[in-house]
Amino acid sequence: MIFQAPPVSPGIALGKAFVFIPFRPVITERFLTKEELPRNLEHYREVLDKAAGELSLIIKGLGESGENEKAxxxxxxxxxxxxxxxxxDILTLITGQNFAPDYAVETVYEKFxxxxxxxxxxxxxxxxxxxxxVKNRILRLWLGVEHRNLSEIKEPSVVFAHELFPSNTAVMDRTKVLGLVTEVGGLTCHSAIIARSYGIPALLGISNVMDAIRDNDQVILDALEGRLIIGPAKGQIEEYEARRRAFLQEAAETEKFRGVKGVTRDGKTVEVCLNIGSTNDDELEGAAWTDGVGLFRSxxxxxxxxxxxxxxxxxRAYKKAAEVFGSRQVILRTLDIGGDKTLPCLELPREDNPFLGVRALRLCFTRQDLFKTQLRAALRASVWGNLAIMLPMVGSLEDLRRAKAIIRECREELDEQGLEYNPDIKVGIMIEIPAIALIADLIVEEVDFASIGTNDLCQYLLAVDRQNPELNEYYQSFHPAMFRLIYVASQAFLKAGKPLSVCGEMGGDPRAAMVFLGLGIRKLSMSASSVAGIKRMVTRLDLKDAEGIANRVLSLATAAEVESYLQEEEKKRRNPEDQGVHS
Amino acid sequence: MYAKKTTIINRTGLHARTANEFVKAAKSFSSEITVKKLDERGETVKSGSAKSVVHVVTMILNKGTPVELTAQGPDEREAVENLVSLIEEGFNDL
Structure with missing residues (x-):
């Protein structure tokens, strides 16, 4: 039997199933007689003590192993x-209204x-x-029910559950958990976060999987392709065993590159930067091994x-990011929202074609109050580090000039108020509307830098809505037209000697990145999880070869040809010793 | 009795860690302390004990919610002033 679901934590697991069915109390309405009350109250107090005892033990155990967040x-x-x-409240129900303690606990907790x-x-x-x-803990102890705990898994297993709560995963003996499958949940839920932080392969949100699985069933969990196989054939086991080994080896190998400098084999420096979407500590942690922020989503x-x-x-937010990166550049992209995203703090009119509508810069032009507040904040933060401003959705020189005029206004206001900002602050644009890539030679004269947003560039260039799953086959990031267009833009920036970077998803894909480097781009920005993989490729690439690869790509006819060619070139460089390249 | 009004300014409201910190601070005073959730006109919508994490959490004090703190007891002034400044400093969550 095969199930499919989007993977939330990558990896492959093979093993037996451990079906986790947590304690589910069934509490009925029940009242006490006068005679029953004292004994019940005493038992209730014992249960509370026991519950506190269990919790203290867990806290102590977690504290000792340094897992403070879980503690x-x-x-x-x-x-x-x-x-x-x-x-x-609970005692009032018991002593005042004769509720049985378990019924009182249930009633009060459920109310809250x-x-x-x-x-x-x-x-x-x-x-x-x-x-x-907490309620379930009390009721379980009240009823004296044994419970099946994730700390009691005997042999390494793939855990199946309807849903996992923090208390389930916290006591989980993770050396015994090969993988996680749940019926409820998604990319951002608690189980997903736990799975990723422990590196446990996980598929979440497979409805009804609990009906199909029994304890000790043999399963294969492929959290790379998003597939669960219950009762696999012998051949499949061997196949996936090999895939699992390969995945682990690759992941470990790639991870070694995270801290290295992005220097190519022939000694050229490539800036490897971070895309961030907040100023949370875990996002800013990437400052330790990156050359700056290429895209700070605001x-x-x-x-x-x-x-x-x-x-x-x-x-305060912009200042925080600027300070953390110090002299390294942090590129703040001004507000990029549009008709498809609703913000609780901003009512926007509905549009038939939101992606072609009042989006990003266009919205900022109609709501200049909002734009100016952000620009003033960014300008003021610029004295605290190396902050740059990047304008999204620029489609023409008029757009750019209009935005720059507003930035000038903000600077004059700050001058009048005697507020400080960096007078040399860099202002650049996103290249995501194809039109602007085609006139890059004109726009480059009036900007300090630009960054290519490949996701939107692809959707606008190919006329494909990237959020519509029906159109997956048409959304071709490796379409030759993408590379030809980026070539046009890169030529203009190279000639003018101004920096051009890539900050879309393709910037974190080693295959596409080889082409970008070959086109003269020297700065790539990506999510933290792509950094190690990109550095691995960069350190094993000769820029001369990259130029050859880029030239070849510009001559290919279809996305499939481009992708398979780049796949081949990337594979050759992943383990150069084995392949005998550049001997 | 001593009372003072303020507004929740931190990003995630008094829900998770912030609620625990708030209640912990409240428990360090001996006065009885009440949190009142107010509406735009300043009328009380809900109220509960500042020393109960369950009360604080279930009042659903989001960012932007106006609240009033009142205390009764030997350290009432200190308690209210202290908790108000805790709220206004934003719990490192701005």
């Missing part, structure tokens, strides 16, 4: 368990869970899960609340 989850549980008000669940907020959903966890500031972010708040 914090259980400290929060202990806090809930000991909560005065909640405890009072309902209040929290109604809010539809990610953090509060997690709190609801915490409440439910939308996160606008997603968070009901109000537009103030200049002060934006300033």
């Amino acid at each position: 914090a989850i259980f400290e929060a549980h202990l806090e809930i368990l000991n909560d005065e008000e909640l405890g009072k 869970i309902d209040m929290v669940s109604a809010a539809d907020d990610q953090y509060l959903m997690e709190r609801a899960a915490d409440f439910r966890d 939308e996160f500031l606008f997603m968070a609340g009901q109000d537009l972010p103030s200049e002060e708040r934006q300033f």
